[in-house]
Amino acid sequence: AQSVTQLGSHVSVSEGALVLLRCNYSSSVPPYLFWYVQYPNQGLQLLLKYTSAATLVKGINGFEAEFKKSETSFHLTKPSAHMSDAAEYFCAVSDRVIMNRDDKIIFGKGTRLHILP
Amino acid sequence: SAVISQKPSRDICQRGTSLTIQCQVDSQVTMMFWYRQQPGQSLTLIATANQGSEATYESGFVIDKFPISRPNLTFSTLTVSNMSPEDSSIYLCSVEKGDTEAFFGQGTRLTVV
Numbered sequence: 050a051q052s053v054t055q056l057g058s059h060v061s062v063s064e065g066a067l068v069l070l071r072c073n074y075s076s077s078v079p080p081y082l083f084w085y086v087q088y089p090n091q092g093l094q095l096l097l098k099y100t101s102a103a104t105l106v107k108g109i110n111g112f113e114a115e116f117k118k119s120e121t122s123f124h125l126t127k128p129s130a131h132m133s134d135a136a137e138y139f140c141a142v143s144d145r146v147i148m149n150r151d152d153k154i155i156f157g158k159g160t161r162l163h164i165l166p
Numbered sequence: 167s168a169v170i171s172q173k174p175s176r177d178i179c180q181r182g183t184s185l186t187i188q189c190q191v192d193s194q195v196t197m198m199f200w201y202r203q204q205p206g207q208s209l210t211l212i213a214t215a216n217q218g219s220e221a222t223y224e225s226g227f228v229i230d231k232f233p234i235s236r237p238n239l240t241f242s243t244l245t246v247s248n249m250s251p252e253d254s255s256i257y258l259c260s261v262e263k264g265d266t267e268a269f270f271g272q273g274t275r276l277t278v279v
Contacts, residue, residue, distance in 0.1 A: 058206075083268075092170070092258060092270035093209075139208065154268055158208040 051076040051142045055157035063165045068112075068127040070160050072140030075121065082123040083141040083154070084114055093139065099123060110134070135164045168193055168263050172271030179249055179278050186245045187274045189259030194239035200232070203256040203273070212257075215242045249278045 056071040074080055081100050085093040097108025104116040110133075114125045123140060140157040169192040179185050189198060197216055201209040212232055213221040221234040235243045246253050259271040 085270075090175075090272070090275075092172075092272040093260075093268075094270075095267055098267065153211055153214075156209040 051080060051144050051155050053140050053142050053155055053157035055138075055140050055160050057160055058158065059161045059163065061163040061165055062130045064132055065129050068125070068130045068134065068162065070125040070138050070140075070162065072114075072123045072125065072157060073121050074123060074140070074142045076142055076144055078144050081143045082114075082116060083143070084108065084112070084123075084125050085139045085141060085156075086110075087137040087139065087159075089136070096125070096138075130162075130164050132164050132166070135162055137161050168195065168261050168269040170259055170261060170269055170271035172259050172274055174274055175272060176275040177277070179276065181250050181278055183249055184245055184247045185249065185276060186243050187257055187259070189242045189244070189271055191240045191261050193263075195261040195263065196239070197262060198236065198242045199260040199262075199268075200234065200242075200244045201258040201260060201270075203258060205255070209258065212244070246276065249276075251278045254278045 052075045054073045083098045084096040086096050087093050096112050097106045099106050099116045107113045112127045114123050116123050137159045139159045141154045143154045171190045173188045200212040202212055203209050211224050212227045213223045215221045215234050215236040217236045217239050231247055233245045254277050256273045256275050258273045260268050262268050
């Protein structure tokens, strides 16, 4: 069964500094990996996804993530943090194409990103 | 893409009562998913709802507590029955489009007093 571990429930960075949110996964087959963002009082929005194409995935709002099979990691980065990036970020994994009722997305516990002025 | 409207956005309910949450999608989808997000926790899948069949519940969730309806391909409801304070949570509706992407409603923030 697949699982996701996000290191750090809270991360604080200064505005303009590098953002690094860590995610490690466990999967018995090549995974599909996702990062979602949840702004206050809103639902989840997809930031980016890895589906076995390029290992470096670029998403919205300047975020990107790199799939590293050897490290079973899919860390999220952004070169320069902005105040508007303050939100909850969820890493998620799925084992296959999501059209089968037996396939589910497994979410990590989330990391709340705080941006310091 | 998919646009999901979820109602109500929030509610405060008395223990012992029930609340029905509605989820409307702007396009037809095969499967709709209901999640619970407890304070400080991640999303936990409650059940998967297919049109024309009974919902499939995850371990720890039962139909008597969380009855689900799926009358057509664009609509579903989740009822939280006989509520207790432990049911205070955010409930999220989700659908999947294309081959990999999940879309979420804005969630229903439920407080049981």
